[in-house]
Amino acid sequence: MLLEERFLVLTGVALAALLAALVVVRFVRSGRLTLGRSAGYAWCRAAVEQSVTGVLLADLVSLRVLDANPAMQRATGLSLAELRRLTLEQIFVDEKDGESIGPKLRQADPRVPLRVRQRCRGGELVDTELSVNRLAIGARNALVVVAHDISVRRRIEAQLLENQQRLDHLAHHDQLTGLPNRHYLAAHLPGAIEEARRNGAMLAVLFLDLDRFKHINDSRGHETGDKLLQNVAARIRSIVREGDMVVRMGGDEFIVVLRNVRNPAQISETASRINEALAQPVIVDGRPLLTTASIGIALFPRDGTDMGELLKHSDTAMYQAKDRGRNNFQLFSPILDRRLKERIALETSLRAALQSRQLDVRYQPIIDIETRKVVALEALLRWQHPAQGAIPPSRFIAVAEETGLIVPIGEFVLERVMQDAARWRAGGAKLVPIAVNVSAVQLLRSDLRRTILKLSAQHRIEPEMLQLELTESAVFESREARYGESSEDAIARLREIGVAIAIDDFGTGYSSLSYLKRWRVDSLKIDRTFVRDVVTDLSDLAIVGAIVAMARHLHIAVVAEGIEGFQQLEKLRQLGCGFAQGNLFARPAPASACGRFLTGEPLAFAHDSEPLDRLEATGTSL
């Protein structure tokens, strides 16, 4: 029943009671009521007689019933004679304590209805509302009692209340996990903050986001995802205290509010217990599932004094936890906040860079160590910011990956490479394959194969002239299907059109032999960090030696990255490494300066005549 309907019922009931009371009172006041014997005012009598509302007349002192209309007799199940043998106190009892209501009846204000319970034949008690008027009939003082059965109304009210409570619960709780939701948080967190303020206590807001939940949802199905969420909700709830709030904000985000915190250690302890509990695998549909959580924490009053600030700062801290490798918790810190803001600014200017030609591509040759001939060029992205100068890829590639900007940026690089290659070829150069760095995001989220085929036709550069460099961690971590196709499938489909595949930064990730073999990669590039000290560090020497031997066995070409000195080069040659890249041969150069790499002749080292220590002091290239 709607609120308006409820209002109408109540108004109807009140009006009926008022009418009945008015009729009776007018009768008696005018002195024309003769208790059942008035013929002259038959219509008045008839009105009372036919009223659906019970009316009683009783003596004010003894409260004995003097008269009762048929509605009253029907309502009580008692005849007029039976009623006349009773007092009002025997018919009505107080609705709360069941005590005698005589005094209340005698002092009743006619404008304020009395809620009582009415005894009926058989002992049943019916919720009733009385309006009581005092009047004098000659020398006798009497009470006119209009009794209205409100049991139906009561039931409706109770039902309405229950429905309202159920609606409130639905609106403030999450269906899936049964936890309170963001509306509940909005309604209750300000109160909890206020309470902490009054008590001089701390309050902690923990922002919790599951790691890689989307991946589980996509690969194992939504039903499994739902079960996992229910399980996570129960595990978090089991860790915190009764009075603490656990809220599902939506998706895989939860908020935990720890109230009345006296000791900050308590917060870290709870957060790490949540991390630990969630890191335990759960069996869902007979298969183990593993998820972890990144938690960001903001404290009242230190990190914020209102709900908005605390939520925002806990969210910021959560991103920091993600950044630090997930499955951990971080307390909000203004320094982290500043870094995050810088990152957001970086994202904005990177978008602008893409539009306003601030991006460029440089090329660095890859050399055959024995012949010194250039066997390939690696395309390296450059960003020349109008105000900040050159921004290295190490600063912006990760942001581009996170924001998805890497897809259009990657397309820009491929297009530029194809254009440059076409121009070099047209200029009579001896073209070599060009290596292009590709992020896992590009591999999985964009149709690289289609882009390459399109550009290849447009610029008349065969896909065989392209080599894609993928980092092993990027490929390995995302090897399960995410956007419909697994990276393994994507790689296989790229190989089909003739594109070669290289594993970049080898040694820094999983260095798994099995997938090198399975994916039939064409080459691997030993990361600069192993090459750097290969002359002085025995363990680096052993690692590089092992990688080279293994790759030779699998017929995979090996490129040593970041060669800066002759001694390094010599060591790698001795180990059997076939190819090298580094500042020793050439720094990444603009397209217009690449002619000297594309002669087909051994590369004249730019630094052949320079002393080694000077070369090594030059640091990274740009």
Ligand code: C2E
């Ligand atoms: P990478 O693919 O391993 O590229 C080699 C990096 O080593 C380049 O850094 C190169 O300039 C640097 N390098 C080459 N020889 C030497 C040397 O002798 N000494 C030193 N110290 N450094 C040397 P860069 O250009 O700063 O690129 C860094 C990383 O950024 C690349 O590592 C690659 O992972 C990524 N990157 C660059 N361009 C792109 C791109 O177009 N797309 C994507 N997704 N990633 C890119």
Ligand code: MG
């Ligand atoms: Mg590379």
Ligand code: MG
């Ligand atoms: Mg590399």
